[in-house]
Amino acid sequence: MGTKSQIIEIATALFQEKGYNGVGLNEIINACKISKGALYHHFPNGKEELLIACLGSLNEVITKDIEEIFDQYPTIKEAMKAMIEKLIAKFETEGTITSYTFSSIVSEMGSLSEAVRIACSNLYTKIEGIYSNKLQSDGLSEESANSIAVTMTAAIEGGILLCLTNKTSEPLKMISQVLLRLV
Template identity: 60%
Template sequence: MDTKSQLINTATALFQQKGYKSVGLNEILKACNVTKGALYHHFPNGKEELLIACLHDLNEAITTDIKTIFKENLSIREAIRSMIDKLVHDFESDGTLSGYTFSSMVSEMATVSEPVRNACSALYENIQHIFYEKLVTEGFSSESASEMALLMTASIEGAMMLCRTQKSTDPLKTVAKLIPNLLKSF
């Protein structure tokens, strides 16, 4: 793995585990076994630029994963169930949802930094768009698909945050049970 990728992967994991503000550059450098010069070579503007790179990397990984799940499942109900089942499995086996959640970074930094807010917003928009497209292909009106995609995104992201705070997969399991019922009512 090249140095830039190593910095992004390590920083992403640390930011998700501890929060952006709790992770110092020295901790990232030590975990990567690289110098400050190497970090500033790849990220001349420092830690915030590294965070934005982490968010872009998460955006790509998460949207690719969701798109794959949605292509493999014919209906929105099956796709959502499969996506949430994957999250539950990951949480139960790893004790975390680190690959999917970035809400801790959003809550810490989105009001402080416009570039970070924009990177976070882009990820949420991508997730909603994937949901939206699947809903439209199943016959939902554009307006209903847009509303439901927002509700699904907020519900799943909120459930992931609750899973982390409660150390339980129950919130995700509840959302997995309720979303199909909501889809029927739209």
């Protein structure tokens, strides 16, 4: 793994754990065991540029995983059930699901730039698109599929936060049951 990839991986974990405002550049530099010059070599515009790179990396990882699951199952119900079961299993074995969410970063949106807001929006839009396409392939109209995709995204993101906050996978189990009845 190259230095830039290492910085992105470590900074992503720190941002998810502590939020954007809760992590300083010195903490990232120390965790990566690099110099300040090395960080600025890869991210000349500093912390915000690094955050956008982290969001891009999360976008790739999260959407690739969702697409792989959704491609394996013929219906939205089967795909959604498999995806939520994977999240539940990850939480129950690892005690966290932070690699599947960026809500802790987004929660500080008011203090972040338009470029960061757009990077976050792009990820949500891509996830909603995956859900909507599967719903449409199950026969729903584009309008209905888009509405349900937004609901799914919000419910799953919220469920992940509730699991992390309450230290139980029950919220995702309940959400799975409700979403399966919805579709």
